[in-house]
Amino acid sequence: MRKTLILNGSPHGKKGNTEIFIRKFLEGAKEPCPVRYVVQEDPAELAGDFANYDVILFFMPLYVHAMPGIVMEVIEQMQPAQRAGQSIGFVVQSGFLEAAQSDYLKAYFAMLAKRLGYVDLGCAVRGGAAGVCMQPEKASEALFAVLRKLGEGYRETGAFDGEAVSALGTPYRLTQKESRLLERLHRLKIGDLMWTFMLLRNKAFRLRRARPYTEE
Amino acid sequence: MKTILIKEGQEVSQNFDYVLDLVENPPRPCTGCWSCWTRTPGRCAQKDLDVFYRQYVAADRAVILSRAVKGFVSARLKNLLDRMIALFLPYITYRTGESMHLPRYERLPKVTVYYEGDFVSPEEEEVYLSYLKRTMYQFYTQCEILPMERFAEKEAAQCAKP
Incomplete structure (x- = not known):
């Protein structure tokens, strides 16, 4: 080599x-x-x-x-x-x-x-x-x-x-069918489970949509 | 109209509401810790850009003076772009047919980038431009990208607007 x-x-x-x-x-x-x-x-x-x-x-x-x-x-x-x-x-x-x-x-x-x-x-x-x-x-x-x-x-x-x-490099792009399915899973919060789990574990779920740089 | 400037050491005579000079104050690199997504949502664990973030989300316009290095955005600017993920949610939407993070803030400033650099070919310049355009698209940000020579004329005109 x-x-x-x-x-x-x-x-x-x-x-x-x-x-x-x-x-x-x-x-x-x-x-x-x-x-x-x-x-x-x-x-x-x-x-x-x-x-x-x-x-x-x-x-x-x-x-x-x-x-x-x-x-x-x-x-x-x-x-x-x-x-x-x-x-x-x-x-x-x-x-x-x-x-x-x-x-x-x-x-x-x-x-x-x-x-x-x-x-x-x-x-x-x-x-x-x-x-x-x-x-x-x-x-x-x-x-x-x-x-x-x-x-x-x-x-x-x-x-x-x-x-x-x-x-x-596969998938290179999502097919229309795949992106629609993934969007549905996201809207049902199923696609977001990894994030939900981590936010819950860190006791931060309630703040998940926080905008700290305008809120103070 | 609140306009902020992000520059890389260039001398500028126009007045801006806030200036971040990436040469004088290089942003620390993103550590990939995901604190801004999963521990302290929206807030970067590093504190060196706190003032910048507040100014950025409150601005109507952000002007970036980019000095390309080796045909790409400089490491200083790339470190800043990496740190912008605090302004977006970890959640991914596919409604455009591809993966995109969701915005965290209702509105972000419009961006004008003026660029200069040692491009060795038109193709290299095109790669740099398409990268910046794509990044601003991913950031839900309306963006105009112009050569640095246009800065004085365009920004003088902007300053003259009521």
Whole structure:
């Protein structure tokens, strides 16, 4: 496997969905490679170390249609690729169900790779991933199998496996039938159960629609 | 009309009701703690933007002077956009055919973004613009995005309005 650096771009660091994605990818790759945590590092120092690797793989959650601000802090410090063939790839997981919600970020990452002269391995996107770290492992087994396949393909070819990327990115958009059903579930408060549960547990349910910045 | 300004170190001669300079006061990054959704609804656990939030939700207009970096919104501005989720509910509606968070406040200011940056291609600039447009759509915010050169002329005209 080419000398690879994996970056965890989540503000949650080792405790979160992004870390689970990385671990499952590495299980498939079956070769250890260093993982560094953007939230713990100096952006300039971290970006400076990219020169020592053949491939940089960013894993991150989607924040407001793009990378978390802490990942942009690292990107701001990135220099052009240091040698021919140096590659960059991205794996993004979002709470929203549809992979299409990450299209704006995907388009940007393609531009970034071009601007900095990296070979672009592409951007694999998974929607509907907010609950992965809260669920038992079994509930996400199908997802984990695809992430392992992504890692396995990477070890074998140095690229992202097209089938795995496509499986992760489904659903790309919601069908009319799906969105109508989901809207019905939301209106019946069934779709909101995860939030209701957390608000109740934190004794904050009564305040769920509070507008604190106009109320004081 | 209450107008606030969010800028990234630019010199500005016009008067605004409130100014947040992201260079002088960079917002702390969102920690993804979801306190603003599940512990203290609507209220960010970090306190550095409390004054900003109050000014923002009370404003009629917000003017953003964005300095793009590496073809995208700067990390400073992205950190601010990430922290805006406190102004929305965690609940998701699908009535437009796709996932969207629901608004927490009845109204939010109209936004005008003036941008400048080192875009290396028209495609890169287009990616930056479409990202901002989409974000403002997700924020239920009417938005106009213009090159920085238009700032002096447009805002002078705005100031002249009664």
